[in-house]
Amino acid sequence: MGRAEIARVLSLSTQAVSNIIAELSEDGLLIERGHLTIGRGMPAKQYALNPKGGYAFGIEVRPDAVLAALLNMEGRAVMTKRVALKKADPDTIVNEIKSLYHEALRCEAGAHARMLGAGIVMPGPFGATGIVGHGSGLEGWGDIDTNTLFSDALGLPVEVSNDANAAAMAERLSGAAQGLSTYAYLYFGAGLGLGLVSGGNLARGAFGNAGEIGHIPVPGCRDNLESALSRLSVQEHLTRAGKRGDDIEALAALFENEDKDLKSWLVPATEALAYAVTIVENVFDPQTIILGGAMPDSILDHFVANTPLPSQSVSNRPNSALPRLQRGASGRMTATLGAAALVLHRTLSPHIAHAH
Amino acid sequence: MGRAEIARVLSLSTQAVSNIIAELSEDGLLIERGHLTIGRGMPAKQYALNPKGGYAFGIEVRPDAVLAALLNMEGRAVMTKRVALKKADPDTIVNEIKSLYHEALRCEAGAHARMLGAGIVMPGPFGATGIVGHGSGLEGWGDIDTNTLFSDALGLPVEVSNDANAAAMAERLSGAAQGLSTYAYLYFGAGLGLGLVSGGNLARGAFGNAGEIGHIPVPGCRDNLESALSRLSVQEHLTRAGKRGDDIEALAALFENEDKDLKSWLVPATEALAYAVTIVENVFDPQTIILGGAMPDSILDHFVANTPLPSQSVSNRPNSALPRLQRGASGRMTATLGAAALVLHRTLSPHIAHAH
DNA sequence: ATTGATTATTCAAATCATTTGAGTTAATCC
DNA sequence: GGATTAACTCAAATGATTTGAATAATCAAT
Numbered sequence: 098m099g100r101a102e103i104a105r106v107l108s109l110s111t112q113a114v115s116n117i118i119a120e121l122s123e124d125g126l127l128i129e130r131g132h133l134t135i136g137r138g139m140p141a142k143q144y145a146l147n148p149k150g151g152y153a154f155g156i157e158v159r160p161d162a163v164l165a166a167l168l169n170m171e172g173r174a175v176m177t178k179r180v181a182l183k184k185a186d187p188d189t190i191v192n193e194i195k196s197l198y199h200e201a202l203r204c205e206a207g208a209h210a211r212m213l214g215a216g217i218v219m220p221g222p223f224g225a226t227g228i229v230g231h232g233s234g235l236e237g238w239g240d241i242d243t244n245t246l247f248s249d250a251l252g253l254p255v256e257v258s259n260d261a262n263a264a265a266m267a268e269r270l271s272g273a274a275q276g277l278s279t280y281a282y283l284y285f286g287a288g289l290g291l292g293l294v295s296g297g298n299l300a301r302g303a304f305g306n307a308g309e310i311g312h313i314p315v316p317g318c319r320d321n322l323e324s325a326l327s328r329l330s331v332q333e334h335l336t337r338a339g340k341r342g343d344d345i346e347a348l349a350a351l352f353e354n355e356d357k358d359l360k361s362w363l364v365p366a367t368e369a370l371a372y373a374v375t376i377v378e379n380v381f382d383p384q385t386i387i388l389g390g391a392m393p394d395s396i397l398d399h400f401v402a403n404t405p406l407p408s409q410s411v412s413n414r415p416n417s418a419l420p421r422l423q424r425g426a427s428g429r430m431t432a433t434l435g436a437a438a439l440v441l442h443r444t445l446s447p448h449i450a451h452a453h
Numbered sequence: 454m455g456r457a458e459i460a461r462v463l464s465l466s467t468q469a470v471s472n473i474i475a476e477l478s479e480d481g482l483l484i485e486r487g488h489l490t491i492g493r494g495m496p497a498k499q500y501a502l503n504p505k506g507g508y509a510f511g512i513e514v515r516p517d518a519v520l521a522a523l524l525n526m527e528g529r530a531v532m533t534k535r536v537a538l539k540k541a542d543p544d545t546i547v548n549e550i551k552s553l554y555h556e557a558l559r560c561e562a563g564a565h566a567r568m569l570g571a572g573i574v575m576p577g578p579f580g581a582t583g584i585v586g587h588g589s590g591l592e593g594w595g596d597i598d599t600n601t602l603f604s605d606a607l608g609l610p611v612e613v614s615n616d617a618n619a620a621a622m623a624e625r626l627s628g629a630a631q632g633l634s635t636y637a638y639l640y641f642g643a644g645l646g647l648g649l650v651s652g653g654n655l656a657r658g659a660f661g662n663a664g665e666i667g668h669i670p671v672p673g674c675r676d677n678l679e680s681a682l683s684r685l686s687v688q689e690h691l692t693r694a695g696k697r698g699d700d701i702e703a704l705a706a707l708f709e710n711e712d713k714d715l716k717s718w719l720v721p722a723t724e725a726l727a728y729a730v731t732i733v734e735n736v737f738d739p740q741t742i743i744l745g746g747a748m749p750d751s752i753l754d755h756f757v758a759n760t761p762l763p764s765q766s767v768s769n770r771p772n773s774a775l776p777r778l779q780r781g782a783s784g785r786m787t788a789t790l791g792a793a794a795l796v797l798h799r800t801l802s803p804h805i806a807h808a809h
Numbered sequence: 810a811t812t813g814a815t816t817a818t819t820c821a822a823a824t825c826a827t828t829t830g831a832g833t834t835a836a837t838c839c
Numbered sequence: 840g841g842a843t844t845a846a847c848t849c850a851a852a853t854g855a856t857t858t859g860a861a862t863a864a865t866c867a868a869t
Contacts, residue, residue, distance in 0.1 A: 455817070455818095456817070456818070457816075457817055457818080467817075467818070467819095468818090468819080468820090471818075471819075491816095492815085492816085493814070493815045493816065494814090494815045494816025494817065495815085495816050495817040495818070496816090496817080497816080497817060497818085498817085498818085
């Protein structure tokens with residue numbers, strides 16, 4: 098944008114914008130992008146964020162692996178890596194993360210001086226400081242203040258979050274949710290997660306556990322939503338049929354071949370998804386629901402095309418510009434990229450700082 | 454608070470606070486409250502909001518009545534009134550509201566000059582501008598921009614919202630949610646509503662329809678939540694038994710007498726409530742869930758005491774200072790007072806203004 | 810009773826982001 | 840080729856806030 102346009106959008110004087118631009122340019126956060134002529138008048142010098150003006154490091158901690166990504170200011174991945182692990186105790190994880198961080202810094206000259214922070218995705222549930230209770234799959238993390246642990250290890254400010262929240266923010270930075278302020282993101286991880294963005298901000302819940310929609314029991318049957326609709330559920334279903342579905346490529350191949358065992362999982366999964374959509378639409382009234390995570394595009398597209406959306410919903414709006422359900426980012430790195438996106442979001446979004 | 458204490462909390466200099474206090478006192482928004490001595494040092498002159506420094510007008514529009522309330526800056530009701538109606542078309546409503554507004558102004562000298570705005574509670578569902586679709590019980594409101602209609606009629610800035618959201622904000626202003634930033638409010642209106650407050654702000658949804666939890670179908674049976682858990686449902690249940698339960702006092706009397714027909718409604722209602730709590734806790738992870746609305750205290754207390762809370766929930770926190778479920782404001786005026794509370798919240802809460 | 814420590818407050822001057830007003834530059838329109 | 844339009848810069852003014860020095864009112868120790 099040019100100075101005058103920025104001034105109009107922000108309700109500032111052009112002079113103020115000039116001053117601020119001078120300061121940001123000085124700091125290397127902006128780059129010039131030539132002059133834009135529209136009709137009469139002096140052509141406006143265009144400015145954009147300098148992609149190399151800042152970097153965010155994203156980490157995903159899982160019981161069997163650690164994933165890392167380095168994002169530049171534009172939100173593009175400069176480096177990604179996955180390391181398989183045998184143990185996932187805090188010491189092992191912290192050492193692995195340190196080494197991944199240094200590897201990332203070596204990939205990109207100048208990143209060290211411009212590192213904005215680290216985003217960390219972990220399985221919940223979270224307590225006041227760290228992980229509490231069971232079900233996370235991570236052992237030995239009970240009494241640990243994860244925030245302090247990671248920020249001390251990396252020497253960076255960190256944001257800890259769950260996979261669905263992170264993926265939702267990534268989608269806003271560069272994806273289907275660009276420009277949206279109120280939307281929901283249904284995330285296929287091991288279970289089924291939900292990221293809620295309201296007014297441009299994540300609704301994390303009191304302890305960061307918002308969005309555990311997979312845990313909701315389906316009354317009548319004795320199961321919960323994620324027992325029908327998750328990576329774990331499709332994996333178990335295929336294992337019972339003597340097939341393997343433990344990675345995204347395998348699932349994509351089965352779907353491609355119209356595998357009948359995968360199909361027999363898809364039918365009840367689609368029903369469960371319809372119910373999840375009903376809950377999200379009625380409780381949250383989003384502009385749209387985005388489907389993403391550790392699934393192949395083809396299966397996500399199948400869900401988008403075949404989920405029977407409830408007609409008795411406040412989201413059933415005629416003439417809406419947005420689809421009620423759409424596909425977002427998919428693949429193995431979704432949550433990891435989202436972890437770094439949390440940092441970019443914190444950096445780029447205006448917010449009221451809570452002093453302490 | 455005193456100047457120095459305010460300065461510490463806000464991370465401002467005491468001088469800045471002094472300047473601001475001088476300005477606010479000049480405008481009549483503050484009152485002095487004597488001097489507070491704590492140990493050594495000069496006693497601090499105490500300041501508080503002047504209750505007469507501002508007023509908010511709240512209106513609740515229903516198919517059969519209009520309710521109004523005038524709140525002072527402290528959140529206390531200075532005037533409340535209920536007017537029964539035969540018709541609820543826009544003309545009738547606007548005229549009634551105008552006359553109620555002038556009546557309210559006559560109750561409180563100086564209120565006119567210090568009126569901050571009006572909050573309006575209406576049954577949804579809301580579209581881009583006004584009420585859309587059916588189910589609201591209001592006829593003839595289809596193509597009306599409610600915001601403009603009311604703000605033109607009263608000459609005030611207005612906030613339109615649903616009953617549950619309004620009640621949730623009232624609870625924060627003066628009730629069980631004081632000091633909480635992330636909580637949910639289950640509201641008994643005609644149906645069952647949900648107000649979500651996240652980080653101190655209402656999650657209204659893209660079109661203001663967030664919180665229609667009553668519309669969620671209970672899989673298995675063919676009904677939705679509010680067919681088991683709402684004013685309408687208890688009324689119909691009692692009518693079938695040949696009894697009347699169409700106002701709060703009647704319900705309170707039946708509960709007092711341990712009426713067996715009311716009891717036979719309470720059992721499945723409690724089950725439905727347990728399911729609603731499960732959904733809210735897992736999707737939203739609130740600090741607490743507050744139960745309120747158009748029900749007698751005794752029945753709300755019964756729900757709080759007898760609802761089987763799911764143990765498999767992220768909200769099942771040992772050593773939590775807050776109960777998972779508690780009673781909030783109840784009675785006929787809850788949503789009306791909440792409507793006015795929306796205005797006080799907008800006035801008193803720091804937020805980023807979105808220029809236009 | 811006196812002195813010193815502690816805390817709250819005011820006064821005056823300095824700072825800094827932003828606005829205002831006047832002038833400059835570079836394009837299109839006629 | 841002059842009029843018009845829009846973007847931008849320079850210099851001075853504005854206004855909220857901070858800084859630093861001084862004053863006021865209390866408690867605690869002597």
